[in-house]
Amino acid sequence: MPLARLPLLLALTCLGSGAALVGGRALLTLIPAPDPSTPTPTLKRLRRFSPDPERRREASLLLLPRQAKGDLAGERRLLRGQGWGGDELAALVLKRDALAAESLGDQAAAQQRWQQLVRRFPDTPASADGLYALGRQQSQLRQKLRSRFAAHPAALAAAVEAGPSDADRLQAALHLARHGVRWPGAGPRLRQACQSTAAAATPGQRDQLARGLAQLGDSAAALSCLKGSPPSPATQLALSRALLGGGSQQQAQAESLLLQLAKSAPRSSQASEAAALLSEQPGPRALQALKGLPSALQDTAPVQARRAMESGDIGATLAVLQRWPNDPASWELQWQQARQALLKRQWATATTLLSAPIGRELPVGLVGRQRFWLGFSQKQQGATAQAQRTWSDLIKQHPGGYYGWRAAVRLGRGDLNLDPRSSPALVQPQWHPLGSGDWQIDRLWRLGQPLEAWEHWRTERSSPPTSPQELITEGRLRRAVGDHWIGLGQLEQASLRLPVNANCALAQQLELDLQTASFVAELEEAGSTAGVPATLLAAVAKQESRFSPGVSSGAGAIGLLQLMPATAAELAGTPLAADDLTDPARNAQLGALYLKQLLGQWQGNPVLMAASYNAGPGATAGWVTPQLQQEPELWIEAIPYPETRLYVKKVLGNFWNFQERPLASC
Template sequence: MFVRSLAWLLALTCLGSGAALLGGRQLLQQRPLPDPGTPLGTLERLQRFDPDPMRRREAALLLLADLDRQPGGGDPVRAGQLLRNQAWGRDPLAAVVLKRDAQAAAQRGDRQGSDRRWRQLLRRFPGSPASADALYALGRQQPERRSQLLRRFPAHPAALAAAVEAGGRDGALHLARWGVRWPGAKAVIEARCNPAERPGNPDERNLLARGLAQLGDSKAALACLDTIPPSPSTQLAIARSLGRGGERGLQAEARMLSLAQTWPTSPEAAEAAHWLADSDTPTSLAALEELPAALQDSAPVQARRALVLGQPSAALMVMRRWQDDPASWELQWQLARQALLSQDWRGAAALLGTSALDGVTLPGPLEARRRFWLSLSQWQLGDQAQAKAGWAELLANHPGGYYGWRAAVRLGRDDIDLDPDTAPGLVPPPWHPLDSGRQDLDRLWRLGQTLEAWEQWRHLRGEPATPDPAQLLVEGRLRRGVGDHWMGLEQLEQASLRLPTGQCPQILTLERSLDEPAFTDELNLAARAARLPATLLAAVAKQESRFSAAVRSPVGATGLLQLMPETAAELAGAPLPDEALTDPQRNASLGARYLRQLLDRWEGNPLLMTASYNAGAGAVEGWISPLLQVTPELWVEAIPYPETRLYVKKVLGNLWSFQEPRLPLCR
């Protein structure tokens, strides 16, 4: 009896202990996951004392990410301490730990320890993108490792760096195919195109020439081809690199037409026809007449003809036939804009409210533009109630940007603030999940390993970049995460023009990502010194340079706020070396002084100040008219320089969004 009772007691005890352990594990798993927003003190405690080894590793990587942000990239000794004993198991994070540990060892001067970790990484995780860095590092003494790298991870940044170092035929072809914009790629490709070196194979020559054209160097591309005929894709790339203005624009037009006539059924021919339809050269209409019949009967070509004819019936026919084509949307806007500029409010309302596009969901920025001007037309026609309802709907669904600002002003709800004492300052953006659809990428992003996430994405994506808006959103965020704001913002802008408005969660993420400032410390400091809102500096920097401190325009404008050297010298009181203008703090300080001068000159008028920053105060002086006070939105639309017209809308839309981030109503 006693034995039987003891057995039952032991069984119940084991069951209870097992249930307690299971319950404890479930409770541990239900805790919030650490991320870059977790306080450092909490991460320190997790890394040292948490009972879950996975959380200890995640906390260590987050602490390492904070170390990376320190001046000089942090202390490699401390990095090694954080990573010690964290490379256990088969989880992909172990590969990242080994890579980071190998890099830290190399920084400490421990080459043997670094190589040992690289070899361990290759042995345990041969398919991990982190192993690309191992092949690169070990390839210094073992060249065959570099060959493996190019084959197994062709689009990985380590492979592109190896191709630049290798040069020659293989390096040039690899870069032209997988990473033409990688630093140093152009020089390698040009060297291979040298007459003494260039290949006789037409496919290889086209690949090299196409790469040079994609970099904007049509002259080098044509020299590389020499007598080799261009393929359709090479011809398209060369034509695009020539641009649209002046004599080069006419050369581009001739190449586009030749492409369409020579390969009329190719995808490149369709793109060429679209390009020609958007051209405004004196011979562009005649070029459209020379297109093959199938290309003439396309939305871009027919939309251009309808716009030239100016006949509403022809325009309606195009819009009804090609409802979902962006050419129809642009046709609607251009005809409406003509009506607006002539203050034909009834005609504008008819065009913007036309049933020809019923059922079409425009991308957010285009729908905001349509809704604003339709409401203003209704207001001018005396239907104030409907106009207010339209502006309120615009604010609910597209609250940011230029048209969100103007709708808020029209409703008397809010306005931009140019008073430095009351305008909000800039704050670093909070962390948000990546939501890429790939668990491995999302976890790397959550653990602050943005460079690892970007390199893994680059390896998975390959070349060229995808036009899919969801992937553009992910890549744009990853690029911004590693400091490539130039391409990151470009891809986010492309996503905004392609993402359907029904994709609400992605739209919320997109809006947040577009409205994240960079260089907040530098801009705040410069703004305080010039007595300006820091949000104004951020708004200008986003449009001028996409927050890229080293970018230089073809005419010499340099840095965050794209200052011309002459203007900068005048503001500084002495000539400045080039490196001074690429310094974010120096550039922001000088740009802030210039904006302060313009704001004072125009007595606080943001439209005149912004237009002057782009076109010059002298030009803007000649544009002032009563329309500026009566209907300022129409004054902006009448600016004769298309670049300045867009610039004013972008900068002031940025300012509105930076001052009070607003997210659309999610349905």
């Protein structure tokens, strides 16, 4: 009898075990996945005791920056035994172990790991680093790298190092022109390939090299590279953009190229872009060039907007706004015409312009401006209650930035705090899900691997980001790997493209990203020492350098707060080397002292402080009138330097955002 029951007992045991496994797996899915906000003790418990090996590996990766902290031997111990399976995380573990072994001088172990990585994961972006490392001895692997992972940083680095033959360097330069023209060292490689006679490039290759040089702003090298050959439409457009940044002669040349391009293929996308660029150029020469455009391009929003602007005819302006409500040329036309009416105190005209139905199409970044000035015009016409409703709606829907601040002040709901004793501290950057739409990239981000996520993103993309969602994703990735200059620029572009009726959660995430400062500890320390709010330092640093300590301006300003060396030396009381000013802490200290001086000079007026930081105290002193106290918004709009006008609004809007961190209500 017992033997007869044995099969039944075994079956029940197997079923029970299976049910337990299934139930255990289901239970594990209910436990939140770890991320950079998970406390260290929780990660340690997961790493040691979790029944799920995947969770143990994820916890190990998240513990790397907390426990290893630059200890490469400790990093190798933490990741030991985690390179199992066919998952991409195994590839990441092999890569991290190989890099650590290389840095520790264990070349044999590094070589073994690189070979395992390339063999087991040939199509995973992490193996690009393996091909790069192994390619030091096997040059054919570098060629495979460029072919398989064209836009990966390892492939771009390999292209910069290509050689020794001129033919190799030419192919590498073409690769950089296509996939990484802004990669460090790409510019010299492109110029070298253009000048080389040993491996003569074909006209098509020269066109591609010239386009890359034009994208870098080197119009002279681009023209020289073409050697008199007519550029393709794409190159002609890039060359025109580069020439527009030059002097009067270069600008005239650019306008001529744009007109030629528009005439050559009037129904192409490049021709439309050329017409739009031509419409943006000031002066009678560009206006005359518009008359030569083909008829297909005459009746377009940019051209008609430019003509309406020149005529000053409000009827013509309203016709453009009604016909093309979602074209950026219409948005700019509406603002420029409204601004002129405001400065002339033509309140009814300003109200008519700002009430045009275009408001339903404006992107998030422009709605605040329109709503604030509509309320201002209503107030000036005696409609105080209506103005207050307009401003209240603005604060509810778009509370951030310069116009959110001014609306709050007008309604008595807050103001900037310049007292360092009571001013709020800067908020430390917080982790939030990436939401890229790619689960591998999102997982790498969740596991505190932003560099891997960024390289994965680059590898999979064949063109620059254009949609607001793409710009937000790439901007966040770039900032996470330290590229604040382009990253913040992309986030700002996203705010100018995100429709007002977009997903509110996405809009709020964008606002949080734009309100997040970098180098928080350095700015807090500098502000505390000098006696100015750290939020003010962050506001200036964001506008001056986008938190990029190594950036320098054409005028010679350097570092986080873009200090001129002479000013910095005077503040420090001693001559300073350029390296001193690229140090974030030192630059922040000196910048804080300068801002303290300006605040003292202008009795704590933030508008004059910001204007002086950009244009200088002398120029600013010449602009001061009683209107500054009575109508500061109009005073700012009357600043004669467009750059300073925008600068003041940006810095004070940043200051408000860092202090209040306002978010639109959903």
